[in-house]
């Protein structure tokens with residue numbers, strides 16, 4: 433840890449003392465940290481908060497992503513994955529059997545978590561998703577099904593003419609145990625209006641997560657940064673997540689997602705390009721850790737960050753590298769340079785080489801035995 437004098441010289445003495453005492457930082461404190469160019473100082477504070485919560489552990493999970501369709505009615509400007517119409521080249525929709533089949537592909541590999549999300553398809557009924565989850569659980573009872581963003585839940589409710597609480601209740605009965613954090617983007621209405629005008633509002637997104645928490649479904653949350661939003665918008669976003677967590681308490685992890693620009697309709701103003709760099713990513717991850725004092729985990733998502741930045745982020749507040757993934761479309765369609773998959777051996781090594789203790793986890797962050805099986809899926813991205 434840097435000395436107290438160092439923080440005093442930066443005008444951060446009070447923030448330093450607050451972090452050491454485990455006290456909550458204000459939005460104004462967050463703004464001062466964003467404005468601080470001393471990355472070591474910001475990183476040291478985030479590392480202190482991370483260490484208090486998670487020691488020297490760095491988590492990873494043997495998981496698989498399945499994107500059931502890229503056909504989506506929302507047309508978000510930042511999204512390179514979505515297709516507006518089924519007839520467009522590259523548009524696809526999986527069947528229930530395709531979904532189950534993707535999980536069985538790697539026979540003998542005991543996935544701990546399956547992450548199922550897709551576009552907001554114009555016609556797929558809720559019964560399709562109920563059947564998908566039931567069949568996955570019947571075939572693989574020990575897999576935790578983490579599926580459907582709050583945006584998809586709101587879309588299903590709209591199509592069925594029922595409430596989001598009813599949708600969640602039905603999906604839980606089918607076997608839904610957890611929800612991913614996507615779709616949050618940036619909550620500030622003026623930004624949301626520009627980057628994803630047809631998507632659920634911030635209030636709806638937060639309400640659906642609160643409802644999930646009330647049913648005992650734990651969820652993740654996220655922030656999409658490095659596009660047209662301001663630092664104030666990022667802090668407003670984190671503040672809203674923190675307030676929701678104070679109320680409903682079911683967020684497990686936050687995933688800071690840096691905007692990837694390729695194949696995106698969202699064009700950045702020239703002055704934004706310089707900001708979208710490694711330091712901005714690390715600082716934003718650090719601020720997530722420091723502001724979200726009531727959310728236990730911060731994910732360093734190697735797919736979007738790249739392996740080397742993801743490793744470095746473990747020293748900037750992050751404590752989780754997500755997992756083996758196996759097949760990823762949303763980030764790769766937008767130009768992610770990372771591999772499609774990592775093996776558990778690679779993840780373990782990446783963590784050890786960074787000086788942390790690797791913990792293979794289940795979807796709820798319970799440690800699982802790592803000796804049983806190492807993911808054999810292809811992946812060449814190694815640790816630094």
Ligand code: V47
Pocket residue numbers: 510511512611612613614615616617652653654655656687689690691692693696733736754762763766
């Ligand atoms: O909601 C879309 C983002 C999210 C781009 O909960 C983009 O464990 C960058 O939420 N550049 C989906 N980001 C991914 C997601 C996620 C990933 C891994 C783990 C978990 C979890 C959740 O990806 C979307 C959106 O915010 N996204 N397009 C893009 N061009």
